[in-house]
Amino acid sequence: xxxxxxxxxxxxxxxxxxxxxxxxxxxxxxxxxxxxxxxxxxxxxxxxxxxxxxxxxxxxxxxxxxxxxxxxxxxxxxxxxxxxxxxxxxxxxxxxxxxxxxxxxxxxxxxxxxxxxxxxxxxxxxxxxxxxxxxxxxxxxxxxxxxxxxxxxxxxxxxxxxxxxxxxxxxxxxxxxxx
Numbered sequence: 001x002x003x004x005x006x007x008x009x010x011x012x013x014x015x016x017x018x019x020x021x022x023x024x025x026x027x028x029x030x031x032x033x034x035x036x037x038x039x040x041x042x043x044x045x046x047x048x049x050x051x052x053x054x055x056x057x058x059x060x061x062x063x064x065x066x067x068x069x070x071x072x073x074x075x076x077x078x079x080x081x082x083x084x085x086x087x088x089x090x091x092x093x094x095x096x097x098x099x100x101x102x103x104x105x106x107x108x109x110x111x112x113x114x115x116x117x118x119x120x121x122x123x124x125x126x127x128x129x130x131x132x133x134x135x136x137x138x139x140x141x142x143x144x145x146x147x148x149x150x151x152x153x154x155x156x157x158x159x160x161x162x163x164x165x166x167x168x169x170x171x172x173x174x175x176x177x178x179x
Contacts, residue, residue, distance in 0.1 A: 006048060006049055006050025006053065007048055007049075007050060008048060008049045009047060009048060009049075010046050010047060010048055010049050010051070010052050014049060014052055015043055015044060015046060015052065018043045018046075018052045018055055018056055019040060019043050019044070020090075021056050021059060022036060022039050022040055022043060022055065022056070022059075023036070023040075023090075023112075023114065025056075025059045025060075027112070027113070030059060031059075039055050042055055043055055069089050069090050069091060070089055070090075070091045070092070070093060071089045071091070071092045071093070072092075072093045072095070073092065073093065073094050073095065073096060073101060074093075074095040074096075075095075075096050075097075075099045075101075076096070076097045076098065076099065077097070077098050077099060078099060078100075079099070079100045079101075079102070080096070080099060080100070080101045080102070081101075081102045081104070082102070082103050082104065082108075083102065083104035083106075083107075083129075084104070084107055085107050085108070085109060086107075086108050086109065087108070087109045087111060088105070088108050088109065088110045088111065088112070088115055088161070089112075089115070090111075090112040090114065090115065090116065091115070091116045091117075091118065092115065092116070092117045092118070093118050094117055094118065094119040094120065094121060094126070094167070095120045095121075096120075096121050096122070096124050097122045097123060097124070098122070098123045098124060099121075099124045100124060100125045100127070101121075101124065101125070101126045101127065102126075102127040102129060103126075103127070103128055103129070104129040104130055105128065105129065105130045105131050105134060105161070106129060106130030107130075108130075110160055110161050112161075113161065113162060114161070114162045114163075114164060115161055115162070115163045115164070116164045116166065117163060117164065117165050117166070117167075118166055118167045119141070119165060119166065119167035119168065119169060120167055120168055121167075121168070121169050121170070121172045122170045122171065122172065123170070123171045123172065124172050124173075125172065125173045125174075125175065126172065126173070126174045126175070127175050127176075127177055128163070128174075128175070128176045128177065129177045129178075130177075130178070131163075131176055131177075131178075132178055133158075133159055133160040133161075134159055134160060134161045134162070134163055135159040135161075135162050135163070136150060136162075136163050136165060136176070137162060137163065137164045137165065138165045138174075140164065140165065140166030140167070141165045141166060141167065141168075141169060142167070142168045142169070143168075143169045143172075144168075144169070144170045144171070145170065145171045146169035146170065146171060146172045146173065146174075147173045147174070148173075148174045149173065149174070149175045149176065150174075150176045151176050151177075151178060
């Protein structure tokens with residue numbers, strides 16, 4: 001991000017980049033949980049590139065999430081299943097039409113505290129299996145003729161993983177199943 005134009009308006013992508021830098025810094029032990037929360041809140045409400053630059057000025061640059069840190073599921077029809085011993089990335093881009101998607105966390109290797117799922121799902125179902133110590137945040141989800149079926153509220157004291165579901169569901173269901 002350039003400091004040359006600090007008054008230039010920030011885009012969603014600019015904010016997302018700063019959020020990634022802050023999460024990596026917290027994972028490296030550079031920020032404690034309280035400071036991370038404060039900076040994340042500021043990043044998500046920042047209006048200019050200058051405001052964003054201030055939030056990461058005392059942190060080293062990190063490459064943005066690419067390759068194995070992002071799982072892209074782009075499918076029309078059929079099924080997509082991740083099960084067994086799979087490595088959970090920090091972000092999943094879910095672009096499906098008329099598709100059934102299952103993420104089974106029973107034996108999954110979770111390497112991040114937060115999994116962000118950016119959904120664009122039409123006429124489909126998304127299943128989470130074996131997610132008893134996982135909490136779900138669906139505040140960023142736009143739903144049209146869609147349902148969420150979670151077995152319990154997000155009351156886990158020390159969750160293994162926090163799943164942030166954002167994006168759009170159209171005629172879709174998100175269902176949590178215990179293994």
